[in-house]
Amino acid sequence: MSGHLHDEGHTVAGWTGFGIATIGTAAVGAGVIMASVPWAVVGGAVIAVAVLVTWYLHLVGWGKPPGHRPRSQWPLGVRDTGARQGHPGCVGCRLAGRTRGTSTLEPRPAAATGDPEPASAEAGG
Numbered sequence: 001m002s003g004h005l006h007d008e009g010h011t012v013a014g015w016t017g018f019g020i021a022t023i024g025t026a027a028v029g030a031g032v033i034m035a036s037v038p039w040a041v042v043g044g045a046v047i048a049v050a051v052l053v054t055w056y057l058h059l060v061g062w063g064k065p066p067g068h069r070p071r072s073q074w075p076l077g078v079r080d081t082g083a084r085q086g087h088p089g090c091v092g093c094r095l096a097g098r099t100r101g102t103s104t105l106e107p108r109p110a111a112a113t114g115d116p117e118p119a120s121a122e123a124g125g
Contacts, residue, residue: 010076013063017054021047055092059083066090 027043030036057063061079065087073080086098 010074011057011062011064012076013054013057015076016057016062017050020050020053024048024050055096058092059096059098063092 024043024046027046028040029043031038031040031043054063061081061083063083064073064080065082066089072078083093084098086093086096090098
């Protein structure tokens with residue numbers, strides 16, 4: 001029996017992003033040690049690329065939705081077939097405009113919470 005009982009982040013998107021971000025972090029660290037602004041800037045840019053690559057891979061199905069998946073979907077090379085429609089509660093999917101189940105929380109009516117009525121958008125603020 002394996003000691004690994006969950007699958008948090010074991011995806012192609014996760015490992016690819018981790019690898020790229022590690023290179024960027026090493027470049028930032030080298031920039032700090034050498035007091036080199038160009039190294040630090042390049043490292044920061046590589047980290048930004050890691051975020052974008054990970055997000056892209058998640059959106060095309062090489063990531064995973066938030067929460068737990070069935071054990072049959074745990075292996076690294078398994079694609080997520082539901083990625084094209086968006087994942088409920090997933091910030092990355094919401095940022096990409098995939099709106100299926102964008103919120104897992106239902107808004108409570110103002111009367112039930114004791115909160116005052118929400119101000120109109122025209123009131124400014």
